[in-house]
Amino acid sequence: MEHTKILKILDAFKWVYGKLGVNYPIMRKILQVKLMMDERRTPTILINNNTNAEEGNMFAKSLLMYGIWGIIIMLFIFPPFPLFYKMNIIIGMILFLVMSVMISDYSSVLLDIKEKNILNPKPIDNRTINAAKTTHIIIYMFMIILACAAPTLIAGTIKYGVTFGIVFSLQLFLIAGLIMFFTSLLYFFILFFFDGEKLKDIINYFQIILAVAMILAYQLIGRIFVIFDFNISFTPAWWNYLLPSTWFAAQYTLFIEGNYASHYIIFSLAGLFIPLITMVIYYKVASPYFEGYLQKLNNNSGDTIRKYNIKKPSKFVKLLCPNKTQEVFYIFTKNMIKKERALKLKIYPNIAFAAVLPFLMFMRGLDAGSFPEFLSIIREGRNYLSMYMSTALLIASYPIISTSENNKAAWIYKTLPIKNLSAVYKGSIKCFIATIVLPVFLFVSLVFTLIYGIDIIGHIAIIFISSLITLLFIFSMIGKELPFSQDFQYVKHSSISSFFGTAFIIGISAAIHWIIASRGYNIIPYLILVSIFLIVLWIITFNKIEKSLKYN
Amino acid sequence: MFNNEPIINIRGLRMNYGEKEVLKGINLEIYKGQIIGYIGPNGAGKSTTVKIILGIIEGYEGEIKIFGEDISLNRIEYKRRIGYVPETAEIYDSLTGYEYITFIGEVYGMELEIINEKARKLMGLFGIEEAYHERISSYSKGMKQKLLIIASLLHNPDILFLDEPLSGLDANSVMIFKEILAELASRGKTIFYSSHIMEIVEKISSRIILLNDGAVVADGTFGELKEKSKEGSLEEIFNQLTGFKEYKEIANEFVTTLQGV
Numbered sequence: 001m002e003h004t005k006i007l008k009i010l011d012a013f014k015w016v017y018g019k020l021g022v023n024y025p026i027m028r029k030i031l032q033v034k035l036m037m038d039e040r041r042t043p044t045i046l047i048n049n050n051t052n053a054e055e056g057n058m059f060a061k062s063l064l065m066y067g068i069w070g071i072i073i074m075l076f077i078f079p080p081f082p083l084f085y086k087m088n089i090i091i092g093m094i095l096f097l098v099m100s101v102m103i104s105d106y107s108s109v110l111l112d113i114k115e116k117n118i119l120n121p122k123p124i125d126n127r128t129i130n131a132a133k134t135t136h137i138i139i140y141m142f143m144i145i146l147a148c149a150a151p152t153l154i155a156g157t158i159k160y161g162v163t164f165g166i167v168f169s170l171q172l173f174l175i176a177g178l179i180m181f182f183t184s185l186l187y188f189f190i191l192f193f194f195d196g197e198k199l200k201d202i203i204n205y206f207q208i209i210l211a212v213a214m215i216l217a218y219q220l221i222g223r224i225f226v227i228f229d230f231n232i233s234f235t236p237a238w239w240n241y242l243l244p245s246t247w248f249a250a251q252y253t254l255f256i257e258g259n260y261a262s263h264y265i266i267f268s269l270a271g272l273f274i275p276l277i278t279m280v281i282y283y284k285v286a287s288p289y290f291e292g293y294l295q296k297l298n299n300n301s302g303d304t305i306r307k308y309n310i311k312k313p314s315k316f317v318k319l320l321c322p323n324k325t326q327e328v329f330y331i332f333t334k335n336m337i338k339k340e341r342a343l344k345l346k347i348y349p350n351i352a353f354a355a356v357l358p359f360l361m362f363m364r365g366l367d368a369g370s371f372p373e374f375l376s377i378i379r380e381g382r383n384y385l386s387m388y389m390s391t392a393l394l395i396a397s398y399p400i401i402s403t404s405e406n407n408k409a410a411w412i413y414k415t416l417p418i419k420n421l422s423a424v425y426k427g428s429i430k431c432f433i434a435t436i437v438l439p440v441f442l443f444v445s446l447v448f449t450l451i452y453g454i455d456i457i458g459h460i461a462i463i464f465i466s467s468l469i470t471l472l473f474i475f476s477m478i479g480k481e482l483p484f485s486q487d488f489q490y491v492k493h494s495s496i497s498s499f500f501g502t503a504f505i506i507g508i509s510a511a512i513h514w515i516i517a518s519r520g521y522n523i524i525p526y527l528i529l530v531s532i533f534l535i536v537l538w539i540i541t542f543n544k545i546e547k548s549l550k551y552n
Numbered sequence: 553m554f555n556n557e558p559i560i561n562i563r564g565l566r567m568n569y570g571e572k573e574v575l576k577g578i579n580l581e582i583y584k585g586q587i588i589g590y591i592g593p594n595g596a597g598k599s600t601t602v603k604i605i606l607g608i609i610e611g612y613e614g615e616i617k618i619f620g621e622d623i624s625l626n627r628i629e630y631k632r633r634i635g636y637v638p639e640t641a642e643i644y645d646s647l648t649g650y651e652y653i654t655f656i657g658e659v660y661g662m663e664l665e666i667i668n669e670k671a672r673k674l675m676g677l678f679g680i681e682e683a684y685h686e687r688i689s690s691y692s693k694g695m696k697q698k699l700l701i702i703a704s705l706l707h708n709p710d711i712l713f714l715d716e717p718l719s720g721l722d723a724n725s726v727m728i729f730k731e732i733l734a735e736l737a738s739r740g741k742t743i744f745y746s747s748h749i750m751e752i753v754e755k756i757s758s759r760i761i762l763l764n765d766g767a768v769v770a771d772g773t774f775g776e777l778k779e780k781s782k783e784g785s786l787e788e789i790f791n792q793l794t795g796f797k798e799y800k801e802i803a804n805e806f807v808t809t810l811q812g813v
Contacts, residue, residue: 197690310654310668328658335655339687340646408642414608416659417631484644 030132066147074151087249100210174275181278204341211349247271329427358386391467402481410485466509565614576766589757590746635709645688660707693720754786
């Protein structure tokens with residue numbers, strides 16, 4: 001069996017478990033199975049990668065990712081700022097990363113009540129089951145913390161000496177305890193007030209936030225040193241006392257820089273005692289209660305009989321969908337996008353990224369100084385063309401609409417009397433445009449209109465229509481699976497072609513647009529041209545589908 | 553039989569999965585108002601037959617006429633008058649019961665208000681009204697099954713295909729459902745019922761069709777089958793006709809193995 005290394009390390013602590021009254025051989029067995037199952041889980045942090053889901057190694061791969069993040073975090077140790085600031089950032093980042101990972105990927109471990117069905121009927125005492133659970137979480141948290149923190153530990157020790165190494169290592173234990181406490185506290189409060197479904201929603205939001213934060217952080221990391229001015233002197237504000245990263249960072253000022261200002265001492269003490277107290281609270285008080293509330297996960301309280309009126313499709317939907325089948329599939333698609341968590345996890349980060357991507361281009365302009373100067377720099381160029389990038393990102397994600405966790409439920413397409421399958425596609429593609437592309441596009445265009453003035457509305461219209469043309473091309477090239485009928489593997493296969501296809505067609509559109517704009521031609525004829533092209537393409541695309549379906 | 557035209561008429565139905573021949577020429581005539589118990593061992597081809605009739609599986613040989621029309625000629629229209637409860641409750645369970653049912657109903661061309669009113673009432677009768685606006689993923693197995701049953705009946709179909717429809721239902725709901733089936737049949741609906749639970753098939757079916765290894769090996773009322781095979785229960789008839797006798801030996805060996813080590 002694998003994982004022998006982890007288990008062998010654990011064997012060294014056998015006596016601790018013995019003291020706690022745990023049946024060690026059985027706990028070891030349970031743990032072995034749990035570790036095996038984890039290998040087959042796909043972590044959120046890898047979700048955008050196209051790695052084939054080979055068995056095993058998934059966790060190793062994600063550890064590598066955390067390691068890369070660890071190296072990025074490490075970079076903060078080098079600039080010549082006071083240690084207090086640097087460590088604040090470093091520990092803050094480690095806390096954020098590990099906590100998010102815990103919530104998004106290990107919530108299933110923390111919240112697992114299915115294992116109760118398997119383990120509790122067997123002659124194993126609760127103490128052993130809980131010990132296996134806790135040990136399991138601790139093992140992973142340590143591996144993740146280690147991957148994030150090891151580069152900093154090494155670099156810091158080289159730069160600041162052994163004291164740094166010792167302080168940092170000890171802190172990692174405290175950080176682990178703190179994360180454990182906060183994570184379960186969060187779950188505890190959610191479960192206290194809401195039911196299991198709400199908790200799953202919140203976990204889903206965290207997963208989305210983590211994915212967005214990862215993508216954005218890649219973009220921002222290089223610029224962060226430029227933006228922040230670390231040379232201001234530090235005077236503690238009241239809220240600094242609430243930041244765990246501050247508590248830990250202060251200990252370096254104390255031990256390495258030898259600055260014994262009173263607030264550093266208070267911070268340092270907080271950094272030592274608060275984690276210890278929380279750990280005691282966690283094991284003695286919270287954990288038994290927590291187990292009780294976990295039961296709520298399964299029971300979805302029937303006491304919420306909400307009075308719902310039936311939701312009639314809005315006028316907007318009616319206008320968009322001329323026939324009933326289209327309308328029905330528009331609503332279906334909307335409900336699925338809004339409700340299915342696995343879909344949200346794949347779509348929402350793209351939406352967030354698409355909403356900010358055009359503006360990331362401006363970041364270099366931020367050095368320019370005053371805001372009016374900055375604005376004038378932007379206005380000189382044709383930055384609004386970066387809206388193409390935003391729509392490209394959204395359109396490339398179109399194949400996701402064909403997938404679902406419950407793709408097997410697609411049997412209904414066969415048994416339902418759907419005469420005209422092209423209406424199904426039309427309904428769902430219109431929904432994709434209206435609920436995913438349009439909101440982001442409107443937001444981005446609003447900002448650009450504020451910058452460039454009302455004159456660019458013509459350009460915005462061209463960009464939007466060109467994007468719809470691209471969407472139709474992508475649809476007829478790869479997107480022709482029925483909505484929500486494929487498993488997620490399908491996206492992995494189609495995403496590369498969808499990405500390059502989109503990039504290619506959007507690239508051409510943007511190039512033509514740029515040529516016309518930069519030569520100062522009137523854009524109205526071009527606008528009319530693309531509009532006609534869109535209408536013709538729409539008709540051809542769906543006629544073709546109707547024909548191909550009739551004869552097969 | 554009243555109205556001599558069969559409602560389902562299957563002639564020489566054959567189906568291959570690659571090398572394997574799953575259905576070896578099935579002929580069936582099914583009439584209005586019948587409750588057909590469609591039984592057979594695992595892998596006999598029961599689900600395959602149903603899935604072919606429903607258009608889920610394609611590429612069969614032979615002829616299937618439903619309501620007098622060949623389904624390969626018009627693959628859509630007959631589905632308006634058919635309801636189906638699949639064996640495994642695969643369902644878009646991120647949606648709420650309301651969202652799923654209204655979606656299905658509207659595809660059948662029903663009005664939103666009517667679907668809503670009916671669905672709410674039917675769920676109430678099954679005792680799961682409070683879950684109407686909850687996500688289906690939070691339903692228990694029995695609740696999901698009830699939802700699927702309602703979704704399959706909402707458009708008032710003339711033929712109902714049920715594949716192990718009682719799984720997960722409690723005894724009271726089973727009673728209700730059996731009564732519903734009898735009532736539907738008496739109003740001229742045709743029910744095609746496949747199951748492994750012989751006691752229920754024996755009780756509710758007006759005609760039993762036993763499939764073994766891709767061919768029909770028995771077809772008739774329970775009384776007729778009993779007379780032919782000289783066995784007392786459907787279970788025993790089933791064992792006899794599928795050529796399975798050694799259940800005692802196997803059970804014996806099973807227990808011996810358990811105790812041997």
